[in-house]
Amino acid sequence: MLFRTSSIAVEIKKKPAGNELLVQMPNMRMMAKGEPVQEIRVVKDKHYLWKGREIEAQTILVDPETKKPVPSSEVLEVMDHYRNVILNPRGEEVKDDDVQYFVLAEDGSIAKNEDGTDKEVKPFDLTDTIEILDENWVPSIAMDGFEICNVYEIYAASKNGVAQLLEEAEKRARQDQVGVTTFSFGNGFKQYYAFLVPFFHEGKFVWLMKLSDKKCHPEHLEDIPTTAKVPIREVPTLSTLPPLQALVIPLTPKKKK
Numbered sequence: 001m002l003f004r005t006s007s008i009a010v011e012i013k014k015k016p017a018g019n020e021l022l023v024q025m026p027n028m029r030m031m032a033k034g035e036p037v038q039e040i041r042v043v044k045d046k047h048y049l050w051k052g053r054e055i056e057a058q059t060i061l062v063d064p065e066t067k068k069p070v071p072s073s074e075v076l077e078v079m080d081h082y083r084n085v086i087l088n089p090r091g092e093e094v095k096d097d098d099v100q101y102f103v104l105a106e107d108g109s110i111a112k113n114e115d116g117t118d119k120e121v122k123p124f125d126l127t128d129t130i131e132i133l134d135e136n137w138v139p140s141i142a143m144d145g146f147e148i149c150n151v152y153e154i155y156a157a158s159k160n161g162v163a164q165l166l167e168e169a170e171k172r173a174r175q176d177q178v179g180v181t182t183f184s185f186g187n188g189f190k191q192y193y194a195f196l197v198p199f200f201h202e203g204k205f206v207w208l209m210k211l212s213d214k215k216c217h218p219e220h221l222e223d224i225p226t227t228a229k230v231p232i233r234e235v236p237t238l239s240t241l242p243p244l245q246a247l248v249i250p251l252t253p254k255k256k257k
Contacts, residue, residue, distance in 0.1 A: 002129040003154060003196075003207070005179070008168050010161035012130075017151040017208060043077045052091030101189075126186025130154070130209070132179035132196060140178050143195050146212040154196065154207035169198035169205050183211060 061070045086094045103111040103119040111119040179196035192211040
């Protein structure tokens, strides 16, 4: 993956960042009536399909020791594995590569392109370059209005890139700036806002990529009293980035000007 700004272009790697619990929880063992218990996931509802029709299932459950039948009403079915499949109207499984995606109009019909063809789109590609344009470096408090859902460490793939990343990190830290772009894992139509944040701790540094798909929407904002003496620092909106719903990638990419 590449991390690019107007002054650097560094090959990088990423991995989920660790975290430290502010309230430490003790190690525990779950018990009930003097016996150890564990929390597991069980199947709540299920049904079977065969050629598009629901079928009845008759399962005989047997005690492995006595070999006698056990009432199904007394048994919990534990779900060890599960997966998602795509079915056609006949109940047949469809390969992912055969699936197409079309935008719908307000009336529920397939939207049309200017030439009258159906408006087909594809899922986002996996982000392979984290590029921060000069105008997308914003004051760090711009992150305050976003809910962070994932944090990744961004570090150089080789020793040659460490110095460049450090220089950029020091520059942005002095200016109290974070970089803003978009990021996709390439597994659907979901895209995230990505905040690139320089992080220093105990004489070391790393870049953090903080992902967000939600923005805080306060409903009780109060007017600032005219007697307030503390200057309020206004934060510009991220008008340079389009809203996420407008970032659906056309099947045929537009030519660059």
